[in-house]
Amino acid sequence: MKKLVVAFGLLLNFNAFAEYGVNMTEGVTSVSRDIYGLHMMVFWVSVAIAIVVFGAMFYSLYAHRQSKGAVAANFHESTKAELVWTVVPIIILIGMAVPASKVLIDLEDTTKAEMSIKITGHQWKWQYDYPKEGISFISNLSQDSRDAVNGTDAGRENADNYLLNVDKRLVLPVDTSIRFLITSNDVIHNWWVRDFGVKQDANPGFINDAWAKIDKIGTYRGQCAELCGKDHGFMPIVVDVVSKADYKKWVVKQQAAKAAVVASATKTWSKADLMAKGETVYNANCAACHQKTGLGLPPVFPAMKGSKIANGPVADHINIVLHGKGAMPVFKILNDVDLAAVMTYERNAFGNTGSVVQPSDVKSAR
Amino acid sequence: MSKEQAYYVPHGTYWPIIGSIGIATLFVGFANQMHGVEWGGSVMALGFAITVFMMFGWLGQVVNESVSGIYNSQVDRSFRWGMSWFIFSEVMFFAAFFGALFYARQLSVPWLGGADNNIYTPELWNGFKTGWDAIAFTTPGATLQSGVEMSVPTQLVNTWGLPALNTLLLLLSGVTLTFAHHALRAGHRHQIIGWLVATIALGSAFLGFQIMEYGHAYHDGLKLTSGIYGSTFYMLTGFHGFHVTVGVIMLTVILYRIQKGHFTADNHFGFEGVAWYWHFVDVVWLGLFIFVYWL
Amino acid sequence: MTTTHDEHHHGPEKGLMRWIKTTNHKDIGSLYMWFAFTMLLIGGAFAMGIRAELLQPGLQLMEPQFFNQLTTMHGLIMVFGAIMPAFVGLGNWLIPMMVGAPDMALPRMNNWSFWILPFAGGILLSTFFMEGGAPAFGWTFYAPLSTTFAPDSTDFFIFAVHLLGFSSIMGAINIIATVLNMRAPEMKLMDMPLFVWTWLITSFLLIGAMPVLAGAVTMMLTDRNFGTAFFDATGGGDPVMFQHIFWFFGHPEVYIMILPAFGVVSHIIPTFARKPLFGYSSMVYATASIAFLSYIVWAHHMFLTGMPVAGELYFMYATMLIAVPTGVKVFNWVSTMWRGSMTFEAPMLWAISFVFLFTIGGFSGLMLGIAPADIQYHDTYFVVAHFHYVLVTGALWSIIAATFYWLPKWTGKMYNEKLAKVHFWWAVISVNVLFFPQHFLGLAGMPRRIPDYSLQFADFNFISSIGGFAFGASFILLTYIVIDCIRNGKPASARPWEGAKGLEWTLEPKAQYHSFNTPPSRKLIEAESQNS
Numbered sequence A: 001m002k003k004l005v006v007a008f009g010l011l012l013n014f015n016a017f018a019e020y021g022v023n024m025t026e027g028v029t030s031v032s033r034d035i036y037g038l039h040m041m042v043f044w045v046s047v048a049i050a051i052v053v054f055g056a057m058f059y060s061l062y063a064h065r066q067s068k069g070a071v072a073a074n075f076h077e078s079t080k081a082e083l084v085w086t087v088v089p090i091i092i093l094i095g096m097a098v099p100a101s102k103v104l105i106d107l108e109d110t111t112k113a114e115m116s117i118k119i120t121g122h123q124w125k126w127q128y129d130y131p132k133e134g135i136s137f138i139s140n141l142s143q144d145s146r147d148a149v150n151g152t153d154a155g156r157e158n159a160d161n162y163l164l165n166v167d168k169r170l171v172l173p174v175d176t177s178i179r180f181l182i183t184s185n186d187v188i189h190n191w192w193v194r195d196f197g198v199k200q201d202a203n204p205g206f207i208n209d210a211w212a213k214i215d216k217i218g219t220y221r222g223q224c225a226e227l228c229g230k231d232h233g234f235m236p237i238v239v240d241v242v243s244k245a246d247y248k249k250w251v252v253k254q255q256a257a258k259a260a261v262v263a264s265a266t267k268t269w270s271k272a273d274l275m276a277k278g279e280t281v282y283n284a285n286c287a288a289c290h291q292k293t294g295l296g297l298p299p300v301f302p303a304m305k306g307s308k309i310a311n312g313p314v315a316d317h318i319n320i321v322l323h324g325k326g327a328m329p330v331f332k333i334l335n336d337v338d339l340a341a342v343m344t345y346e347r348n349a350f351g352n353t354g355s356v357v358q359p360s361d362v363k364s365a366r
Numbered sequence B: 001m002s003k004e005q006a007y008y009v010p011h012g013t014y015w016p017i018i019g020s021i022g023i024a025t026l027f028v029g030f031a032n033q034m035h036g037v038e039w040g041g042s043v044m045a046l047g048f049a050i051t052v053f054m055m056f057g058w059l060g061q062v063v064n065e066s067v068s069g070i071y072n073s074q075v076d077r078s079f080r081w082g083m084s085w086f087i088f089s090e091v092m093f094f095a096a097f098f099g100a101l102f103y104a105r106q107l108s109v110p111w112l113g114g115a116d117n118n119i120y121t122p123e124l125w126n127g128f129k130t131g132w133d134a135i136a137f138t139t140p141g142a143t144l145q146s147g148v149e150m151s152v153p154t155q156l157v158n159t160w161g162l163p164a165l166n167t168l169l170l171l172l173s174g175v176t177l178t179f180a181h182h183a184l185r186a187g188h189r190h191q192i193i194g195w196l197v198a199t200i201a202l203g204s205a206f207l208g209f210q211i212m213e214y215g216h217a218y219h220d221g222l223k224l225t226s227g228i229y230g231s232t233f234y235m236l237t238g239f240h241g242f243h244v245t246v247g248v249i250m251l252t253v254i255l256y257r258i259q260k261g262h263f264t265a266d267n268h269f270g271f272e273g274v275a276w277y278w279h280f281v282d283v284v285w286l287g288l289f290i291f292v293y294w295l
Numbered sequence C: 001m002t003t004t005h006d007e008h009h010h011g012p013e014k015g016l017m018r019w020i021k022t023t024n025h026k027d028i029g030s031l032y033m034w035f036a037f038t039m040l041l042i043g044g045a046f047a048m049g050i051r052a053e054l055l056q057p058g059l060q061l062m063e064p065q066f067f068n069q070l071t072t073m074h075g076l077i078m079v080f081g082a083i084m085p086a087f088v089g090l091g092n093w094l095i096p097m098m099v100g101a102p103d104m105a106l107p108r109m110n111n112w113s114f115w116i117l118p119f120a121g122g123i124l125l126s127t128f129f130m131e132g133g134a135p136a137f138g139w140t141f142y143a144p145l146s147t148t149f150a151p152d153s154t155d156f157f158i159f160a161v162h163l164l165g166f167s168s169i170m171g172a173i174n175i176i177a178t179v180l181n182m183r184a185p186e187m188k189l190m191d192m193p194l195f196v197w198t199w200l201i202t203s204f205l206l207i208g209a210m211p212v213l214a215g216a217v218t219m220m221l222t223d224r225n226f227g228t229a230f231f232d233a234t235g236g237g238d239p240v241m242f243q244h245i246f247w248f249f250g251h252p253e254v255y256i257m258i259l260p261a262f263g264v265v266s267h268i269i270p271t272f273a274r275k276p277l278f279g280y281s282s283m284v285y286a287t288a289s290i291a292f293l294s295y296i297v298w299a300h301h302m303f304l305t306g307m308p309v310a311g312e313l314y315f316m317y318a319t320m321l322i323a324v325p326t327g328v329k330v331f332n333w334v335s336t337m338w339r340g341s342m343t344f345e346a347p348m349l350w351a352i353s354f355v356f357l358f359t360i361g362g363f364s365g366l367m368l369g370i371a372p373a374d375i376q377y378h379d380t381y382f383v384v385a386h387f388h389y390v391l392v393t394g395a396l397w398s399i400i401a402a403t404f405y406w407l408p409k410w411t412g413k414m415y416n417e418k419l420a421k422v423h424f425w426w427a428v429i430s431v432n433v434l435f436f437p438q439h440f441l442g443l444a445g446m447p448r449r450i451p452d453y454s455l456q457f458a459d460f461n462f463i464s465s466i467g468g469f470a471f472g473a474s475f476i477l478l479t480y481i482v483i484d485c486i487r488n489g490k491p492a493s494a495r496p497w498e499g500a501k502g503l504e505w506t507l508e509p510k511a512q513y514h515s516f517n518t519p520p521s522r523k524l525i526e527a528e529s530q531n532s
């Protein structure tokens, strides 16, 4: 009930609209501002036409009522009038088409780019590759949002940016012309960040591109915008736009971390360490389908508990996780340690009795 | 009621509901068959039988009514409109598959090779070679998303072998059918039967050669699973072959009806409807020959 | 040659068999209408499920997968089960009477067109009970989500679509044959009422578009089961190709659902303005232009698939062009009202609100048509708002308007005008509470087809859901009004609306089971023509 009151209060109070977001954002790139301009132009033109058309209609509804004694006229044709209302709309439309074409041609031109990011959609997470810098990672819905989905109202309010937060953000430099190369690994996704004016389908087998030159430091959020299956609503995008200097620092740090992982992949891990790491990796990457409980969602997503593969030979297990099968994604993108950990976890959690998988096993299977 | 203004309105009928049950059964059986359900095949066969029964019954009723002279020229015209727009809908059905063919040849295959705004795509397909017939040969990773292994043909169908012969046969059959029509108009019964038999023979020969050609192609590894080339090849020629089969069956029925003396020189919609259908199948083949086999 | 078995044609058979065996256009029309209404309730119940889950953030009622099933089936059932059959039903009932014919041209096939539908609908709905659940890939079923990544029930969905396609194609053929061949000999094409015109043109859309849909689902079927690669890049295909084929059908499809609506409104407005329809011939040409354009704009649904720029520009221009003939229609309706002598019975209220609300939906359509701007609109609730304004307050509105307008002719009785007015205001207010806030949601960034949303969208979703429940409940009243009319309505006169024109009003109050056994005269046709 309280909500209802708030809601209707809101409807009456136009100032509150801005706060609650009723209009398109202007965004932080030239493209997004152009789009906003087009949007507002077409909107106001429509309003103007509506005022004229509906004005005439309501006037006649009011003035030409039988109850007021109106007597029907008998005219039913006027070539002149019809010519006017064919030609005038055409002129208006041409007036809209010209600026729209300019914006379109500009936003499709990605040749000015100074750097590229490759974005790959997976069911239901994003993979980001920095080809030149050799950085590559996966970005999942953050765990607190995931936990709050079926939880309480308070849980959702406490979750940091409920449903719009990820475990690892895309980091981009400010004032740099960036080309996004967008593709998918399974079904069609769509990478959308409102504030950049970038929304582009991720088609499996093809690469689409888009560009943005972001002129304000900050955090920007978006969502997958193409139905991609069960968790389509749960694959957000978060981008940290940082100064060029900070960006360089970030790159160096990522590269160092990667080197550390490569180093640790050569050593032999203890089962306990693998299990602990494996649980996190599992919850982030696998639980969407196979479920936290390991029970899966048969018949589409098999259970891990009692799975023949998870309890069988290591080679088969590594094979399906590395190479995928049908709706089971390819997980080459995870590093050897994560993969070894997650498989060890799958083989020993949920009452399973499989062996331990070492990073070196994964490495040699690649 | 006045004579010139007579409308024909038929009685109630059971055939449609039987037909609905028939095709619904057919489809449900088919779907189950594909999912490996034991009884799928038999249910499918049952549905097919019901459908065939309905066709016999319904069309038989129409034929009887027509022969007993209760139709007027208006009904005849309705049938004509019906048949022509039905054929148009068939044209649009084939258009979807031709559309797929053109799209794949002109757009998606070149794009996969990096044409136009897809310059970055080859990154995904190291070693991809573009080119229409090459598609099934050089795509790396020869397993489709669905897990099906792609079949790589060793050679493609030779345009100037069986397909060219088949083109000749079908074109010829169009001509013989037209002769049959002329004979019908002129009331020469023996000639009609002769030309019709010739048409049916040509159509059947076409089908025979088509099956032979499929045999060769299959042997050379050109299968439904040979990528988009195999997909469009078999779906287009397959649906066409199916239409030829239906056409041959219909022509046979017409032959039978002619022997029964159903048609007169100026009242023979049944014949003409089938003839239109046959010419349509003919024209589709020309499209196939040019775009699937030749270019 | 004389007519046949005239003595059998006085009245309908008795019992259930009447409905199963019938070849009478009025019976079949009624069957279609009741079928469509049932589907509307089922599809509406799914929508209530959607709105209930979206009432608040978080997942309260269902799993995401089930939510997607509801969305998908809601779209499919409404489009193929409710709106299209309702229009075919109206066409069946009205076209023979409007062109002065005794029945449809191919009455037995007419029966089949209908009796396929319950089977198709049954197969479609039965997927809910299958392993893996109903289709969950949206009513647009984009590959590969609907091919490699879909449950087995998808094959049943595919066959249901095939059946629906057969039905629609046969129905369209029948209407073409009826209009062109059964029309009273004295009636010229430019004498035909607009509802007949719009349906004739719609039939061409159906015959051109439905087979392409059949082709699309057939390719899906083979991709799923026989290893073809139409929509798989690994084999040289392209998932975007699916979208091209689908929307080549899909866009004409949305006009299939609106052209007959234009026809209905073009009857009701002149009647209650007591003034001839303004610009009859331009209405006809505008309808034809819309139909033509609808075949060449399909990729405006695909601005973000990565089409080449030239393609996007072309589809943007073509899309914008549609505003011109549609505008002609809107202006003509307003001109018809202008200086009329208006009264506001229920059908008129629905028709006026149609003009108002459909145009709002048209404007948002135009905004979507601006390709660069579509970047921000695409796949958000702005699109959802757009198409519900054109579909619910457009197509569905006209169906309700038509029901009230012709109900006296169908039943020979009058509905309860007071209740009908209450129902109208209830519906028109709640539907706006339901769909208007969705514009804001979309602009603020809420994607469509999501079962849960971040907290800033909570308030508008809440309002929208409340409006949804209220709108849903209005259908209970509608059902009551219609049944009450059939059971207890006061007898209506043959021409219950003062300004109504059209051959159907020259029949008995409840149109006789076989009307126009002899074609109407030229004089009568001219007197009842909209083009005079």
Ligand code: HEA
Residues within 6 Å of the ligand: A046, A049, A053, A088, A089, A090, A092, A093, C140, C254, C255, C257, C258, C300, C301, C319, C320, C322, C323, C324, C326, C327, C328, C330, C358, C359, C360, C361, C362, C363, C364, C365, C366, C367, C368, C369, C370, C374, C377, C378, C379, C383, C386, C387, C390, C391, C394, C395
């Ligand atoms: C009855 C159904 C119907 C109708 C009539 C329309 C009418 C129009 N539609 Fe709509 N549309 C849908 C049903 C319909 N649509 C559906 C179901 C979808 C979503 C599908 C899905 O993805 O699930 C959709 C989606 C959709 C999109 C894709 C959005 C996206 O997914 O990103 C676009 C883009 O261009 C679009 C455009 C238009 C246009 C330009 C019109 C025009 O015809 C509107 C013309 C009317 C007017 C403009 C108003 C009256 C005119 C005047 C008063 C004259 C003066 C006006 C001017 C000069 C501006 N529609």
Ligand code: HEA
Residues within 6 Å of the ligand: C040, C041, C042, C043, C044, C045, C047, C048, C050, C051, C071, C072, C074, C075, C076, C078, C079, C083, C137, C138, C139, C140, C384, C388, C391, C392, C396, C434, C448, C449, C450, C468, C469, C471, C472, C473, C475, C476
């Ligand atoms: C063709 C016509 C049509 C009609 C009439 C409607 C009617 C309605 N639609 Fe529909 N809708 C579509 C076509 C239509 N829709 C399409 C094509 C989609 C896209 C699907 C997709 O994304 O794939 C869609 C998607 C869609 C969504 C977006 C879902 C999503 O993206 O996740 C929503 C959400 O609010 C919605 C809501 C409604 C509501 C509340 C109604 C109401 O108007 C319904 C009112 C009717 C009733 C409620 C039934 C009658 C009443 C009873 C049975 C009484 C008892 C009921 C209760 C009160 C519980 N629709």
Ligand code: CUA
Residues within 6 Å of the ligand: A121, A122, A124, A188, A189, A190, A224, A225, A226, A227, A228, A229, A231, A232, A233, A235
């Ligand atoms: Cu990924 Cu939606």
Ligand SMILES: [Cu+2]
Residues within 6 Å of the ligand: C250, C251, C254, C298, C300, C301
């Ligand atoms: Cu469209």
